[in-house]
Amino acid sequence: xxxxxxxxxxxxxxxxxxxxxxxxxxxxxxxxxxxxxxxxxxxxxxxxxxxxxxxxxxxxxxxxxxxxxxxxxxxxxxxxxxxxxxxxxxxxxxxxxxxxxxxxxxxxxxxxxxxxxxxxxxxxxxxxxxxxxxxxxxxxxxxxxxxxxxxxxxxxxxxxxxxxxxxxxxxxxxxxxxxx
Amino acid sequence: xxxxxxxxxxxxxxxxxxxxxxxxxxxxxxxxxxxxxxxxxxxxxxxxxxxxxxxxxxxxxxxxxxxxxxxxxxxxxxxxxx
Numbered sequence: 001x002x003x004x005x006x007x008x009x010x011x012x013x014x015x016x017x018x019x020x021x022x023x024x025x026x027x028x029x030x031x032x033x034x035x036x037x038x039x040x041x042x043x044x045x046x047x048x049x050x051x052x053x054x055x056x057x058x059x060x061x062x063x064x065x066x067x068x069x070x071x072x073x074x075x076x077x078x079x080x081x082x083x084x085x086x087x088x089x090x091x092x093x094x095x096x097x098x099x100x101x102x103x104x105x106x107x108x109x110x111x112x113x114x115x116x117x118x119x120x121x122x123x124x125x126x127x128x129x130x131x132x133x134x135x136x137x138x139x140x141x142x143x144x145x146x147x148x149x150x151x152x153x154x155x156x157x158x159x160x161x162x163x164x165x166x167x168x169x170x171x172x173x174x175x176x177x178x179x180x
Numbered sequence: 181x182x183x184x185x186x187x188x189x190x191x192x193x194x195x196x197x198x199x200x201x202x203x204x205x206x207x208x209x210x211x212x213x214x215x216x217x218x219x220x221x222x223x224x225x226x227x228x229x230x231x232x233x234x235x236x237x238x239x240x241x242x243x244x245x246x247x248x249x250x251x252x253x254x255x256x257x258x259x260x261x262x
Binding site: 020022027031032033037039045047 | 212214
């Protein structure tokens with residue numbers, strides 16, 4: 001059974017002045033996406049019908065890559081790092097409820113934020129938040145957890161295509177695993 | 181404001197009118213075969229949003245929703261330009 005999945009591809013090497021941008025993406029099969037621009041970047045916001053989120057995203061990336069443009073998909077949104085207010089927005093809960101979870105005043109062991117810890121609005125990993133929500137039976141659909149993990153992994157996979165970065169990572173990983 | 185052509189699809193035309201009520205303006209997209217035109221959000225700087233609207237999207241109903249969604253997510257108004 002097919003569902004409609006919403007996600008956004010962030011593109012590299014093109015901009016709003018790229019010649020025939022719309023027509024090229026239309027012909028590449030992206031006529032189910034809204035093309036939009038901000039800060040000179042190009043975004044494709046898809047509503048794609050497919051059997052799963054994975055199928056939807058992979059086929060969309062392949063459509064983009066099949067175009068005659070020298071374009072690269074740099075990432076897939078919704079991004080994994082979220083603020084407290086973004087968590088509330090995604091779940092359509094009040095900010096106050098989310099704040100009570102975070103402070104541990106309602107339910108226990110909400111995940112720790114992982115970035116911008118010293119600042120006013122630190123960032124959580126959405127996939128970790130989803131796992132917690134599922135364990136606490138706040139969300140009942142396991143697909144939401146799986147989709148959050150998929151978005152994290154597809155973004156990691158997109159980065160792995162960069163051979164130079166991959167080599168550096170491999171080197172660091174080896175150092176981390178080395179016996180003292 | 182420049183006069184714009186009406187969008188042939190009713191749902192999408194409604195979404196465009198909704199965007200215009202929120203301060204977005206029409207800009208033509210040259211001689212594109214598939215793009216009806218572009219809409220620019222109230223903030224006309226690099227940080228502002230622009231979107232391109234299809235003449236014949238795969239699913240007109242979804243496309244109308246995509247337009248509305250972007251308008252709702254855009255918090256810009258012209259006063260920020262200063």
